[in-house]
Amino acid sequence: MEPLRTDDPKDIGGYLLLRRLGAGGMGRVYLARTPGGRPLALKTILAPHTRDEGFRQRFEREIRHADRVRSPWTVPVVDWSRGGGEASGPLWLATEYVPAPSIEDRVLAAGPLPLPLVRELAVELAGALAAVHAAGLVHRDLKPSNVLLAARRPQLIDFGIARAAEDPSLTRTGGVIGSPGYMAPEQVEGTGPLGPAVDLFALGAVLVHAATGHGPFEHGGEKPSTPSLLYRVVYEDPVLDDVPQELRPLIRRLLAKNPADRPAAAELVADPATGDPGRSGRWGERLPTDLRAEVANRAEEAERLCGSPADPAPV
Numbered sequence: 001m002e003p004l005r006t007d008d009p010k011d012i013g014g015y016l017l018l019r020r021l022g023a024g025g026m027g028r029v030y031l032a033r034t035p036g037g038r039p040l041a042l043k044t045i046l047a048p049h050t051r052d053e054g055f056r057q058r059f060e061r062e063i064r065h066a067d068r069v070r071s072p073w074t075v076p077v078v079d080w081s082r083g084g085g086e087a088s089g090p091l092w093l094a095t096e097y098v099p100a101p102s103i104e105d106r107v108l109a110a111g112p113l114p115l116p117l118v119r120e121l122a123v124e125l126a127g128a129l130a131a132v133h134a135a136g137l138v139h140r141d142l143k144p145s146n147v148l149l150a151a152r153r154p155q156l157i158d159f160g161i162a163r164a165a166e167d168p169s170l171t172r173t174g175g176v177i178g179s180p181g182y183m184a185p186e187q188v189e190g191t192g193p194l195g196p197a198v199d200l201f202a203l204g205a206v207l208v209h210a211a212t213g214h215g216p217f218e219h220g221g222e223k224p225s226t227p228s229l230l231y232r233v234v235y236e237d238p239v240l241d242d243v244p245q246e247l248r249p250l251i252r253r254l255l256a257k258n259p260a261d262r263p264a265a266a267e268l269v270a271d272p273a274t275g276d277p278g279r280s281g282r283w284g285e286r287l288p289t290d291l292r293a294e295v296a297n298r299a300e301e302a303e304r305l306c307g308s309p310a311d312p313a314p315v
Contacts, residue, residue, distance in 0.1 A: 073128030099298030204254025
């Protein structure tokens with residue numbers, strides 16, 4: 001968490017903003033408080049995006065889609081800016097606050113995740129994606145910053161560019177939507193409808209990052225350009241030298257160039273083959289002691305900042 005800055009609003013949609021949780025090219029995320037003292041993660045969208053009619057429509061879809069996926073791995077939507085846009089105020093979305101670092105943040109701070117935790121991560125994210133796909137959705141932007149390492153199980157966040165799997169607009173523009181290095185070849189090339197298989201490719205890439213600290217099309221310490229990274233995704237084999245041997249069979253299947261060669265998420269959960277994850281349900285046991293402590297400290301800090309329902313939040 002970071003203190004609010006001078007250019008941050010004090011409240012949005014009737015919710016008091018307390019701290020910054022993050023910021024990026026699309027917007028900012030704040031720790032907010034309901035009038036009753038409940039902590040929320042409130043995401044605002046930067047004004048240049050709200051002026052784009054297509055983006056506003058995608059944002060509305062994010063809310064509807066997130067509400068369709070009810071699973072232990074997804075963060076519930078609490079409130080949003082109905083009829084938002086530059087003329088009527090900022091676009092924003094409030095969800096339950098999850099007091100946990102993302103895979104990206106954890107790897108940056110402490111290095112690659114231990115192998116037993118990566119195996120549990122594979123099981124849990126397969127379950128998360130199976131729930132998303134069962135709702136008729138494709139996330140389309142699974143990446144290390146969109147997975148929170150929560151205490152009970154990992155949480156999948158940010159359906160900002162998720163689309164219904166049957167939505168014909170997926171192939172209408174031919175535009176590339178996603179994050180370089182975690183996009184499937186068919187997503188990069190803009191060829192054909194994008195189905196659940198794109199999320200399975202991204203799962204393989206996320207597991208490589210969790211296990212090694214870099215993506216499957218990068219060498220350790222390398223920062224390739226976006227065009228170079230996209231070229232490798234389409235035409236080159238993944239770099240798995242640093243990946244633990246027992247994870248490689250699964251990751252090779254997930255990173256298959258042909259989407260038909262990738263396993264379905266439900267297959268990994270229900271009927272794992274040799275080398276694939278099995279449903280062990282030991283996520284909490286696998287979390288490192290310092291990570292459990294960090295999650296607990298974040299929860300305590302949010303509770304302190306939100307205060308009691310009768311009291312103003314402390315400054």
